[in-house]
Amino acid sequence: MSAPYFTLPEFKYVKPGSLEEALEILDEHGEEAKIMNGGIGVVAFLKERLMEAEYIVDIKGIPELKKIEYIPGKGLYVGATTTVNELIEFLEKSPEVREKYRALYEASTHLADAILRNRATIVGDILEGLPYMDAPGPALIFEAEMHAVSKSGERWVPVDGIVMGPMMTQLQPNEIVTEIIFKEPPEGARSGYVKFASRTEYGIVNVAALVAHPNDPGKRVVKIAYTGATALPYRAREAEELFKKPEPFGKLVEEAVKVIQDNVEVLEDPYASADFRKYLMGILTTQLLVKLARGEW
Amino acid sequence: MAGRMITLRLNGQERRVEVEDNETLLYVLRYKLKEMSVKSACWKGECGLCTVLMDGKPVKSCMVLAVEADGSDIVTATGLVKDGELSPIQKAFVEHGALQCGFCTPAFVVAAHHFLQKNPNPTREQVKEFLSGLICRCTGYAQIIDAIMDAAKYYRGEQKASP
Amino acid sequence: MSKQAFKVLGKPVPPPDSYEKVTGTAPYTFDMELPGMLYAKLVTSTEPHARIKSIDYSKALQVPGVRIVATGRDFPVRIGIYVGDRDMLAIEKALWVGHPVAAVVAESIKAAEKAIDLVEVEYDPLPPVFDVEEALKPDAPLLHPDIANYKISPAFKPVPGTNIANQFRMIKGEGEAGFDKADLVIEKTFKMPFLHHAYMETWNTIAHYKVTGDIEIWTSSQSPYAPRYLMAMSLGVPVGKIKMRIPYVGGGFGGKAGVLIEPLVAMLSKKAGYKPVKLVMSRAEQMRSMPVIAGYKAYAKIGFSKDGKIVAYKVRFLFDTGAFADYTVNVARTAGYACTGVYDMPNVYCESLAIYTNKVPTTAIRGFGYPENHWVLERLMDMAARELRMDPVKIRSINLLRPGDPTSTTGYGSPLRADAGDIQGVLKTSAELIEWDKEPEQPKEPWKIRAKGIAMSLKGPSQPPNAVDAAIVKFNEDASVDILVATGNYGQGTVNALRMIVAEAFDLPLDKVHITWMNSTEWMPYTWQTVGSRSTFTVGQALLRAVEDAKRQIFDIASAVLKVPADQLELADGKVYVKGEPWMSIPLTEIVNGYTFPNGQVLGGPIIGRGIHSPGILSYLDPDTGQALPINPETGHSEPGHATVFYTFGSTAVEVELDLLTGDIKVLKATQVYDIGRVINPLTAKGQAIGGLIMGMSRALYEELIFDDSGGVANPNFSFYYVARAKDIPDDIRIKFLETPQADGPFGARGFSENVMIAVIPAIANAIERATGVSITELPMTHERVWRAIKEQRPDLIEKALKAFQEWKNASQG
Numbered sequence A: 001m002s003a004p005y006f007t008l009p010e011f012k013y014v015k016p017g018s019l020e021e022a023l024e025i026l027d028e029h030g031e032e033a034k035i036m037n038g039g040i041g042v043v044a045f046l047k048e049r050l051m052e053a054e055y056i057v058d059i060k061g062i063p064e065l066k067k068i069e070y071i072p073g074k075g076l077y078v079g080a081t082t083t084v085n086e087l088i089e090f091l092e093k094s095p096e097v098r099e100k101y102r103a104l105y106e107a108s109t110h111l112a113d114a115i116l117r118n119r120a121t122i123v124g125d126i127l128e129g130l131p132y133m134d135a136p137g138p139a140l141i142f143e144a145e146m147h148a149v150s151k152s153g154e155r156w157v158p159v160d161g162i163v164m165g166p167m168m169t170q171l172q173p174n175e176i177v178t179e180i181i182f183k184e185p186p187e188g189a190r191s192g193y194v195k196f197a198s199r200t201e202y203g204i205v206n207v208a209a210l211v212a213h214p215n216d217p218g219k220r221v222v223k224i225a226y227t228g229a230t231a232l233p234y235r236a237r238e239a240e241e242l243f244k245k246p247e248p249f250g251k252l253v254e255e256a257v258k259v260i261q262d263n264v265e266v267l268e269d270p271y272a273s274a275d276f277r278k279y280l281m282g283i284l285t286t287q288l289l290v291k292l293a294r295g296e297w
Numbered sequence B: 001m002a003g004r005m006i007t008l009r010l011n012g013q014e015r016r017v018e019v020e021d022n023e024t025l026l027y028v029l030r031y032k033l034k035e036m037s038v039k040s041a042c043w044k045g046e047c048g049l050c051t052v053l054m055d056g057k058p059v060k061s062c063m064v065l066a067v068e069a070d071g072s073d074i075v076t077a078t079g080l081v082k083d084g085e086l087s088p089i090q091k092a093f094v095e096h097g098a099l100q101c102g103f104c105t106p107a108f109v110v111a112a113h114h115f116l117q118k119n120p121n122p123t124r125e126q127v128k129e130f131l132s133g134l135i136c137r138c139t140g141y142a143q144i145i146d147a148i149m150d151a152a153k154y155y156r157g158e159q160k161a162s163p
Numbered sequence C: 001m002s003k004q005a006f007k008v009l010g011k012p013v014p015p016p017d018s019y020e021k022v023t024g025t026a027p028y029t030f031d032m033e034l035p036g037m038l039y040a041k042l043v044t045s046t047e048p049h050a051r052i053k054s055i056d057y058s059k060a061l062q063v064p065g066v067r068i069v070a071t072g073r074d075f076p077v078r079i080g081i082y083v084g085d086r087d088m089l090a091i092e093k094a095l096w097v098g099h100p101v102a103a104v105v106a107e108s109i110k111a112a113e114k115a116i117d118l119v120e121v122e123y124d125p126l127p128p129v130f131d132v133e134e135a136l137k138p139d140a141p142l143l144h145p146d147i148a149n150y151k152i153s154p155a156f157k158p159v160p161g162t163n164i165a166n167q168f169r170m171i172k173g174e175g176e177a178g179f180d181k182a183d184l185v186i187e188k189t190f191k192m193p194f195l196h197h198a199y200m201e202t203w204n205t206i207a208h209y210k211v212t213g214d215i216e217i218w219t220s221s222q223s224p225y226a227p228r229y230l231m232a233m234s235l236g237v238p239v240g241k242i243k244m245r246i247p248y249v250g251g252g253f254g255g256k257a258g259v260l261i262e263p264l265v266a267m268l269s270k271k272a273g274y275k276p277v278k279l280v281m282s283r284a285e286q287m288r289s290m291p292v293i294a295g296y297k298a299y300a301k302i303g304f305s306k307d308g309k310i311v312a313y314k315v316r317f318l319f320d321t322g323a324f325a326d327y328t329v330n331v332a333r334t335a336g337y338a339c340t341g342v343y344d345m346p347n348v349y350c351e352s353l354a355i356y357t358n359k360v361p362t363t364a365i366r367g368f369g370y371p372e373n374h375w376v377l378e379r380l381m382d383m384a385a386r387e388l389r390m391d392p393v394k395i396r397s398i399n400l401l402r403p404g405d406p407t408s409t410t411g412y413g414s415p416l417r418a419d420a421g422d423i424q425g426v427l428k429t430s431a432e433l434i435e436w437d438k439e440p441e442q443p444k445e446p447w448k449i450r451a452k453g454i455a456m457s458l459k460g461p462s463q464p465p466n467a468v469d470a471a472i473v474k475f476n477e478d479a480s481v482d483i484l485v486a487t488g489n490y491g492q493g494t495v496n497a498l499r500m501i502v503a504e505a506f507d508l509p510l511d512k513v514h515i516t517w518m519n520s521t522e523w524m525p526y527t528w529q530t531v532g533s534r535s536t537f538t539v540g541q542a543l544l545r546a547v548e549d550a551k552r553q554i555f556d557i558a559s560a561v562l563k564v565p566a567d568q569l570e571l572a573d574g575k576v577y578v579k580g581e582p583w584m585s586i587p588l589t590e591i592v593n594g595y596t597f598p599n600g601q602v603l604g605g606p607i608i609g610r611g612i613h614s615p616g617i618l619s620y621l622d623p624d625t626g627q628a629l630p631i632n633p634e635t636g637h638s639e640p641g642h643a644t645v646f647y648t649f650g651s652t653a654v655e656v657e658l659d660l661l662t663g664d665i666k667v668l669k670a671t672q673v674y675d676i677g678r679v680i681n682p683l684t685a686k687g688q689a690i691g692g693l694i695m696g697m698s699r700a701l702y703e704e705l706i707f708d709d710s711g712g713v714a715n716p717n718f719s720f721y722y723v724a725r726a727k728d729i730p731d732d733i734r735i736k737f738l739e740t741p742q743a744d745g746p747f748g749a750r751g752f753s754e755n756v757m758i759a760v761i762p763a764i765a766n767a768i769e770r771a772t773g774v775s776i777t778e779l780p781m782t783h784e785r786v787w788r789a790i791k792e793q794r795p796d797l798i799e800k801a802l803k804a805f806q807e808w809k810n811a812s813q814g
C-alpha cells in the first residue's frame, strides 16, 4: 500500500446492460477481464499496481443484480451490486429482518465508512479477500452462499472457503456472482458483531457470533467466525460443536475459547502480535457470546 | 487510448467532456472540468476530501471512474451557493469556526449537507459516525460537529435560511 | 492593562477567508495551473544505503510526452536551514528507501507516472544503520562523511566522522552531582516514534525558471522568506531574483517550515527549457520520501527531596533524524535547552543528540521539541508523585518556576520576566476545570477504570536570536487599511488576529481593514518565518509600530491643517479629532493621500506606516554549558540573555476510561487552560485549543510510522497510519484562557497554538499511572502496549480484572 501513483494503468471499460452480455465478455477475455462492482477494491488495487486488466467489466448496469429480498424460512437475498448502505437502509426499515441478521447489520455499519458504503458492496467486500474485511464474518455464521453464473452454467458456492487471498477466489474468471443468500438463522437465534480496531481503519480482531437457546442443550446452536485475526475468514467449527454438550453455557464458552485459541493460526503484524490477537479473540468472543445468551447484546 | 464523451450535470449545469476509461472522476472534475473545490489528500479513499454528491449520494470521487459518472448529477460545495448566498450549512461552518486551513472544508460541507437532508434530527453520535470517513487535521472536529448540529434546524424547517 | 473596553478584540470573528473556504473557491497551490505547465514525478530508491552505479532513463524518455529526466548529477546541491545536508535528488548515494534519485518531467502526470516505472537504477549496496544507538558505534556506517564541508548555522555542532548531526549539552548548577542530595531518584527510558504531520494538502510546488534568470515559485509553504534565502544560497542565484508566492495553504504543523521542494522544481523548470513545472507529492511519497517527524529514545533520571522538591535532573535525548537532519537539529537542541519544562531545578545535566540513520529524513513539527521533552518530564513528575504519595497537582505546584524571581531560572539559567504569565493560576484553573478533587464515577464493568490525569506545559518560539520581522500598513482612498505582512496563513487564524489588532489600534471597523490571501516576497516585507507560535506576538508588535508610524504621519498633516499640536489629536471612527473638541475634525479620507487645501495645494502624500520587531533580548547559548550568553555586555547592564521572546504556560487535564482487559483507553473529558495574555479572537483561539487537543490525543493513542526490514515506511497511508477521526473525540471539552498581559505583547497577547498539544500526551498517560500505578513510557499507547505494560507491572490488576470478568460470565449460567 505504498505505490506513489495518482493515475490508473490503462484498461478498457465496458458496462454490459445484461447478464448475457456480461457473461459473453468474460468468456471471451478470460483472465484479461476483471469484474468491477462498487469498484472500491478494484480501483484501489489498480492504483497500487497490484492488479492488471485489459478489460474492466462494470456489472452495475445489469438490472437483476440489484435486489434485496427476505423470504421467510429461506433467507435474506442480497444482490451482488446492492450497496452496503442500501442493505443498511433496508434492514433499518424492516426491524424484524434486522433482528434476525443483527450480526450482518452491525458488521455493515462498521464496514469502511458511511461515504464508501454508498459504493461498496457486500459481495465485493467478501471477494476482495483482504484479511480484515467486515462482511465475511456474518456471511459465515449465516451459512451464506453466492450464486455464481457463467455461460456454462450456474452454481451456489458457500462463502466459507471461497476466498483464497487478496483478490483471489475459487470463482472462475468467467463467473459472475449475481447474489448472496444469508440463510435463515435457527429459530430463537440472536447474533452480533464486534470490530476491534487498533490504530488502523480495519479490525485486528473481528468476531461474528450467533447463539440460539443457550440454556437448552438439546436445541442449542452457536456459530462463531472471525476476520482480522486470521489470513482468511475463519469459522470456528470445532468450538461450535462443543456447544452440543449438555453442559452450562458459561463453561462451554470457556472451553470453546480455549479450543479456538489452540487451533487457530493468527496473523502477526506491527498492529498486533499473534499472542495479543489470540488473547483478544478470547475476551471479545466471551463478551459477545455471553451477552448474546443473556439477551444483553 | 481513444477517449469517449460523457455528459453530466455539474452543479446544475450540463457539461460534456471527453474522458479516458482509466480516468477517475476526481481527475476529470479537477483537471478537465476545473472544479477545484474537489480536493484530495490520499487518492485512495481514505481522507474523503474528494467527496462529491453523485445522484444525491456522497461518494469519494477518487474511487469512481469518470465513465461511470456518465449521465449523473454531481454536486460540490461550490454548487451549494444559491444566488451568491451561502447555504445554511456553509454559514454554520463559518460561524462556528468549523474550519482552519480549509482544505478539507468543501468535502465536509457537501457531506454534511447530504447528511442533514437525510437526517435533520441527528444525535451527536450519529454526526460523528457519519463524519468518520473524512479527515480534518486542523480543527479536531468539535466545531464541525457543533456547526452541523446547529445547521440541522434549517433542514428541519424551523428556521429560514436567510434571516 | 486591566479590563479594557475593546471594540474589536475579544469578539468571535470568523476569518474573512472562511467564506472562500466553505465554498471551495479558495485557491491553493494544489489548484493552480500555469500556461504550458509540465508535471514532474519522482523516482525513489529501493535501497536503504547504496552507491548509485548508474541510472538508465533512455526508455523513460521514449514515453510520449516525456520532456526530461533529471538526476542528482544535474544539481549536486545540498540545502537545509540549520545543517545543509539535504540533497534534492540523491548525490551519488541513496540514503534510505524512498530517497528521490531521479525526476521525470512530462506534459501530463499520466506520462510522468508511466515513465518513472521505466527508469532503471543500478545500486551498489552499502551496510545500512537503522537504530540511533547502533549509529553511534565507532564502526557504524557513516551517512554523511563530508559533513565538515556542509553549510552549518552558528548554533549547531555536527561531529565529523560520526553520525552525530548535532550535539547539545547543558549544565546548570552542579549538574549530575546534584543527585547526591536526592532522597528519591527515578530513572526511566522513554520513546517517541517517528510521526507524520498529516497536513491535508501534500507538498506541492510550481516553479518557473525564466530565461531572465528570475525564478517564480508558487508553493504550499508556511512562509516565503527563509526558504527563499536557502534556495538562493544553495542554487547560487541572487536572492532578489526569486519571487516566492504562497497562496492558501492546506495545513503545515511545522512540516512546511524551512525549504521544501522549491529548489528541485526550479531546477527541473530550467532543465525542461524554462517551462513552468509542477510537482505534487502523493501521500505515499510524502510519508516515505519527504521529511517527517523524528522519533527519539531518552534516558532520564530525576531526583527529589522528601518534601517533593526537584533537586536534580539528567536527561539524554537521542533523536533519530533519519537521513537528513536539516531542521531536526534544532528540534533536538530545543528539546534539550527547554528540558526543564515549567519547573525550577537547581541542578541539571542535559545532552541532546541528533543522529543520522538510513531512514526517511525529518523536520520541524508543531511543538518543536516541547512535546518531546514534556513527554519525559511530565511523566516523571507523576511517577514521583506516586512514589512520594503526593498529589500530582501539589508536586507540580511546589516546583513551578516563579516569574519575576531572579533566583528561579530555566535550565539555561535565565529568569522569567514578572509578566510572563500566571503559572500557578494555570495549574489551579486546570485542576478546577477537571474537578480534580472529585472522584470520577466508575463504570459498572469492574474491569474498567476511570481516572483523571493532569500535565503542564510551556512553549516559546525557538528562533535564532536575530530573527526579525517587519510590517506595513497602507491606506486605500476610502481610508480603509491594507495590512502587508509575510505571515503565513494556513488556518491558524493569525492573520485575522493581526487584522483585529490593527482595527483596534486604528479604531477602525473590521471591514475597513483588509488582508490578502496571496503572500509573496515581492510585496510583503520581511518576516523571518511563520513558525513557533511567534507571529501574533512578533508581527503583532511590528504592526502596532506601523500603526503608530502611520498615525504620526496623519497627525502631522492634521496638525498643520487644524493648527493644533499633534499631541492634542486623536484618531477614532475614521476621523482625526482634536482631543476634547470633537467638532474639530478631519475625515481620514481627506488625509490618506495628502490633504488638499481649497486652493488645490496639497500637503503630504500617501500614508504608509512601517514597523518592525527585533527581539533584542535573545542570545546564543554557551556551546559548552548551554547557559544563555549575557546580553548588553558593552552597556554595563549585562544580564543573562533569553532563548525565547515569550513563554506561554498551559495545562491539560483529562478523564479517561481504561479497559484493563483490552488495553483500550478512551478520553471522556478534556480540559485545556492557557495563559495567553490576551484573547484576541475567542472563536479561533478555541479552535486552536481543540485542534491541538485532538492532535495530541491522536499522537498519544494512535500515531506511529512503522518501518519495514529495509527501513522503509511501511504504513504511508491513512488506513494504517491512523489519525483521529470525528468518532474518536470526547464530547466533554472545556477550554479556558487566562489573560495575564505581557507588556510587550500586542495588547498583552502571547502565542499558544503549539502549546495546546504538548501536555495532552503526558496527561493521558498520567491518568493511567494514577489509576493503576502502571508507568507507560513509550508512544503511542496502543492497546497491546498498554495491555503488556499492565501485565508486566501490575499482573495482579489483570488477574483481578479477569476474575471479575469470569464472575460476570458465570453469573449467566442458568
Ligand SMILES: Cc1cc2nc3c(=O)[nH]c(=O)nc-3n(C[C@H](O)[C@H](O)[C@H](O)COP(=O)(O)OP(=O)(O)OC[C@H]3O[C@@H](n4cnc5c(N)ncnc54)[C@H](O)[C@@H]3O)c2cc1C
Pocket (backbone or CB within 6 Å): A034, A035, A036, A037, A038, A039, A040, A041, A042, A043, A044, A059, A080, A081, A110, A111, A112, A113, A116, A119, A120, A121, A122, A123, A124, A125, A126, A127, A128, A132, A133, A134, A135, A167, A171, A175, A176, A177, A178, A201, A202, A203, B044, B045, B046, C719
Ligand atoms: C479507505 C478504505 C477503508 C476501508 N475500510 C474497510 C473496512 O473497515 N472494512 C471492510 O470490510 N472493508 C473496508 N474497505 C474495503 C471496501 O469495503 C471494499 O473494497 C469494498 O467493500 C469492495 O466492494 P466493491 O463492491 O467495491 O468491490 P469491487 O472493488 O468492485 O470488487 C472487489 C473484488 O470482487 C470481485 N467481484 C465483485 N463483485 C463480483 C461479482 N458480482 N462477481 C464476481 N466477482 C466480483 C472483483 O472482481 C474484485 O476482485 C475499505 C476500503 C477503503 C478504500
